[in-house]
Amino acid sequence: RPQDFVALVERHGIGWHEKTLGQLFCDHSAKDIIRMLMAEMKGAGAQLRLETSIGEVERTASGFRVTTSAGTVDAASLVVASGGKSIPKMGATGLAYRIAEQFGLPVVETRPALVPLTLDQAQLAKLGALAGVAADAEARFGKAAFREAVLITHRGLSGPAILQISSYWREGEEIVLRLMPDIDIASILKGMRRANGRQAVQTALADILPRRLAQFFADEAKLTGRMLADLSDKTIDALASSIQVWAVKPAGSEGYRTAEVTLGGVDTRALDSRTMQAKEVPGLYFVGECVDVTGWLGGYNFQWAWASGFVAGQDV
Structure with a gap:
């Protein structure tokens, strides 16, 4: 049980803390867990054989025989x-x-x-200036949805929300990203329009999103340089929807490598x-x-x- 493992960690004097969503992390280093497991293994009398490749595995009258690069092992x-x-x-x-x-x-x-997703060259060309930008988001595929950070990389999309949704995503399908899911971007922009209609769209968006993301969505909507006062409610709603219902079709994943x-x-x-x-x-x-x-x-x-x-x- 999870509580049994936590108790084992505490018996070995390893400090830990809880992050979001019940995730537990070592205070110092994950190597503390490795040392703990090695100590437990030694205490149980187990043998550790490193750099040993497995060859044949056979069934025998008394159990199994495993041929390794370090010799043959027989076991029940x-x-x-x-x-x-x-x-x-x-x-x-x-x-x-x-x-x-x-x-x-x-x-x-x-x-x-639990793998980063990649984008095709056309998408990367559009998003290239955003590499390194992260934002709070909900990533959704079908009925599965995960709320954590999304990171744009030079290969595509990463971050905890993307890693989570990658376990559900299938090739050829879209995922939907809802950036800044806790706020109503359309309402905020309309309020900004009332307060300071001469503010440029990309400037207003930069109060809500990371600056480079704000510029990207303003450019995509062909609104860069325009003032909030020039935008109708319909235009603002469409801009907000492009940010909070952002459909992206990954080209693939980074594979088993990562x-x-x-x-x-x-x-x-x-x-x-x-x-x-x-x-x-x-x-x-x-x-x-x-x-x-x-x-x-x-x-x-x-x-x-x-x-x-x-x-x-x-x-x-």
């Missing part, structure tokens, strides 16, 4: 906790999926998730939810990200990895 049970395909420079591979398929377990199609997690994986229907053991292959377990379970940002995927690993460890 085999727990596959090798993660997904995300961030291959850290060693991620599709090993778990290969083992699952070898033993007849179904694998749900995998794809990058994806924080992998969608899809070993089909949960093939596993016993109480133990994570393969229903048709006694002694074979799959835990963590290689299973078709994906959480939001904020430690949920780590929690799933630890929790699924715990129940498998209790059964082995």
